[in-house]
Amino acid sequence: GENVEQHPSTLSVQEGDSAVIKCTYSDSASNYFPWYKQELGKGPQLIIDIRSNVGEKKDQRIAVTLNKTAKHFSLHITETQPEDSAVYFCAASTGNNDMRFGAGTRLTVKP
Amino acid sequence: GAGVSQTPSNKVTEKGKYVELRCDPISGHTALYWYRQSLGQGPEFLIYFQGTGAADDSGLPNDRFFAVRPEGSVSTLKIQRTERGDSAVYLCASSSSSGNTIYFGEGSWLTVV
DSSP, X not given: OOOXXXXXXXXXXXXXXXXXXXXXXXXXTOOEEEEEEEOTTSOOEEEEEEETTOSEEEETTEEEEEXXXXXXXXXXXXXXXXXXXXXXXXXXXXXXXXXXXXXXXXXXXXO | OOSOEEXXXXXXXXXXXXXXXXXXXXXXXXXXXXXXXXXXXOOEEEXXXXXXXXXXXXXXXXXXXXXXXXXXXXXXEXXXXXXXGGOEEEEEEEESSTTSOOXXXXXXXXXXX
């Protein structure tokens, strides 16, 4: 089955700096890669996703890149703000209801 | 609200007791998922329903865990003879069809003492 590895497990940045979180996956058939943000005591919320037919997708301060050959994808957050502090999860799926998650990255943005 | 609804939000139970956790998916969503999340970990897949049937229950850890979705909407996750290791957040999610984006509820935090 699919195995998703996520790094780093914790990340601390200064407000205004950029943050990058990286994930690798094992199943070359995976074609859908969402990112979720989870705040304390809440369920994960989808923030951006990418499908395998594109290499990059951007939504305001958030972007995701995908390298299918290397089987890795990354989340980039620019101009970080304190409210970006949360746990971020990557996931991968072949589209057959087999979504598997990374272990998460705890992002802290210091004001 | 239009999101996935889970009840209870918190449940404390004694070791050995039986527990039921309920999930009400987004209206019209045919696919429903249960995940379990331990502290500091990502969501771990338990079971997936397409309509009324369990299409994939390969993530259920053992036969103490069971889930139903009798009318293709609300689902109940049932845990028998609870153990302290069952303590976790149980997340429910739904999607409109196979392979599409899944949306999570707020979770049910289960503590077994």
